[in-house]
Amino acid sequence: MPLKLLALVLLSVALVEWLARAGLLDGSERRLLDLQFQLQGQRDTQQQVAIVAIDEDSLARYPDAPMLFWTDRLAVAVERLRQVGVPLVGLDMLYSISPERWLSTLGDGQFPGARDYDRAFREQLASGQLLLVASRSGSGAAVSDYLLPSPDYLLALPDYDLQAHVGLADLLVEGDGLVRRFRLAPVAAAERAQLQDDLPHLSLPALLAVRAAGQDVRAGAWQLGGRAVQLDQPAAVIPYLGPPGTFHSLPLHRLLADDALSDPEVLALRGKLVLLGATAAGLNDAHFTPFSSDWLGGRSLLMSGVEVHANVLQALLDGRLLRSPETVWQVFGLLVLSLLVVCCVLRLPVWATLLAWLLGLALLLALGQWLFRLGWLLPQSAAGLALSLSFLGVLGLRLTGEERERNRLRQMFGRYVSEQVVEALLSSGERPELGGQAQRVTVLFSDIRNFTSISERLTAKEVVEMLNAYFARACEPLLAEGGSIDKFIGDAVMVEFGSPVPLGDHAQRAIRAALALKKVSEEFAGWMQQRFPGRDLPAFAVGIGxxxxxVVLGNIGSPVRMEFTAIGDTVNLASRLEGMTKELGCAILASAECIAEAGELVSCGRSEVIRVKGREAPIRVFEVIGLHQGDHENA
Known part of the structure; x- marks a missing residue:
């Protein structure tokens, strides 16, 4: 069994690890990750990032102005942010064409002043404190894959440095449509290596964080929030601070108001990094996040793209990135978990094992949630599957093993003891030591009087018929009293009371069975007369000792054939007493030890001190004639 359990644990962990590496657990891991975010709710932390939102109210203030011509308002907003002490502003809106360039397509000279429409906006770009966004339509391996801001704006950047002033707005959308992870560099290293132009490579949040830390955007690694991060590190889970609306969002129209510089909410932006973007539903920049999903597959609570970027930027500034244990520790943890499951449920009842499984899953979720709040991501789907496989494996081994044991015990005892005794043996959880164990019992021996004379006057077939008919009747009271029919020896039967299940009243049971057996023999005498009339057969009777x-109970025999039986002086003496019944002229003869064990309820007849073959010391024996049970008497 230990080897089977160890193999079960190793097989469970290997299967779970293979399923995880094959990506077959990704779906459940995503759902569990979503659940962890939802259970966490809104996390209380000091926000270093703020959002200036182009919301429905701001759009309603300027209903006749297309978004293309909002650059003058954006310039005012950025200037006022700089005045209140905002070090950097990230514009999460892509202007691939400028108003000046668009107006020029309608004809030169038709719109006086059009050439200077974006002057203020370009001045903000020239300050280096306003960062733009670009996007990709392909892998990023070719220049044509990039959708860049208008050349009018790129030319206004300090030193025409796109990598230091333009970030990528691309979000990492997973297979089920949710945004759970981010990359510092959305374009993979292999694709970037194919480019000759100095194109943007950092995401907008990463660019803002690196610039705010005063580090080189062209480096391959940075120290952000006290943590070392690599340019091409694997995608990391976004540690969302909470559901949509968690970040402080200042409507753009508040920043454009005449008294904006005296507005407490505007002044509260001092020292923060600001993302300026669209939150209005009509501007189509909304995404599904972990707070959007439910276990039924529904979607709700869309989060604006600018707030997703704000969560990433805040995580980089705090240095709070969710970490996963290394693979070796994950495998070690699965092994320990599986071994704990095996040790805990190995000896529990089946119903308790089911409860332990459910409790284990609940504790696993609770542990995962606690570690999640501390910044660790446990592979809960893999752990839950390993726990379940170990549980089912142990339960399967137990059930099949117990079923085999039940069948073995039924085969061994089912023909010789009552079904109630077998069930009691199985329910007790104790198993007889087949190699031999000492146990106190009462042994009953019974044989048919004058069997030799009877068998001489019957044919062999009739003898077998008689024995089968008699033993069928005789076994009923013996089994009813919990007796274990050890063996049939010709016309004799050997029975133990108190084996294989110990019984405290084995002597009383044996005496009741003996009295019932005597009554059966008296009734069977009538059957003999009816079945074999005119054969001049001796009267049918039995002697019982x-x-x-x-006694010693155990498997006795050869490797070819063995049987579970009782041996010892107690067995021999019971057999000798059965043989003395005819000599003393009584049907039931019991030793003094049996009478003392049964108590004062036994009605005895004559008593003798006799010597039996094989024993030097004499023994006292009693004729049993009845057994009182309160007001009821068997006689």
């Missing part, structure tokens, strides 16, 4: 004492 009883003795209580210690």
């Amino acid at each position: 009883l003795h209580s004492g210690e």
Whole structure:
């Protein structure tokens, strides 16, 4: 069994690890990750990032102005942010064409002043404190894959440095349509290596964080929030601070108001990094996040793209990135978990094992949630599957093993003891030591009087018919009293009371069975007369010997054939007492030990001190004639 359990644990962990590496657990891991974010709710932390939102109210203030011509308002907003002490502003809106360039397509000279429409906006770009965004339509391996801001704006950047002033707005959308992870560099290293132009490569949040830390955007690694991050590190889970609306959002029209520089909410932006973007539903920049999903597959609570970027930027500034244990520790943890499951449920009842499984899953979720709040991501789907596989494996081994054990015990005892005794043996959880164990029992021996004379006057077939008919009747009271029919020896039967299940009243049971057996023999005498009339057969009767004492129970025999039986002096003496019944002229003869064990309820007839073959010391025996049970008497 230990080897089977160890193999079960190793197989469970290997299967779970293979399923995880094959990506077959990704769906459940995503759902569990979503659940962890939802259970966490809104996390209380000092926000270093703020959002200036182009919301429905701001759009309503300027209903006749297309978004293309909002650059003058954006310039005012950025200037006022700089005045209140905002170090950097990230514009999460892509202007691939400028108003000046668009107006020029309608004809030169038709719109006086059009050439200077974006002057203020370009001045903000020239300050280096306003960062733009670009996007990709392909892998990023070719220049044509990039959708860049208008050349009018790129030319206004300090030193025409796109990598230091333009970030990528691309979000990493997973297979189920949710945004859970981010990359510092949305374009993979292999694709970037194919480019000759100095194109943007950092995401907008990463660019803002690196610029705010005063580090080189062209480096391959940075120290952000006290943590070392690599340019091409794997995608990391976005540690969302909470559901949509968690970040402080200042409507753009508040920043454009005449009294904006005296507005407490505007002044509260001092020292923060600001993302300026669209939150209005009509501007189509909304995404599904972990707070959008439910276990039924529904979607709700869209989050604006600018707030997703704000969560990433805040995580980089805090240095709070969710970490996953290394693979070796994950495998070690699965092994320990599986071994704990095996040890805990190995000896529990089946119903308790089911409860332990459910409790284990609940504790696993609770542990995962606690570690999640501390910044660790446990592979809960893999752990839950390993726990379940170990549980089912142990339960399967137990059920099949117990079923085999039940069948073995039924095969061993089912023909010789009652079904109630078998069930009691199985329910007790104790198993007889087949190699031999000492146990106190009462042994009953019974044989048919004058069997030799009877068998001489019957044919062999009739003898077998008689024995089968008699033993069918005789076994009923013996089994009813919990007796274990050890063996049939010709016309004799050997029965133990108190084996294989110990019984405290084995002597009383044996005496009741003996009295019932005597009654059966008296009734069977009538059957003999009816079945074999005119054969001049001796009267049918039995002799019964009883003795209580210690016997040795175990498997006796050869490797070819073995049987579970009782041996010892107690068995021999019971057999000798059965043989003395005819000599003493009584039907039931019990030793003094049996009478003392049964108590004062036994009605005895004559008593003798006799010597039996094989014993030097004489023994006292009693004729049993009845057994009182309160007001009821068997006689």
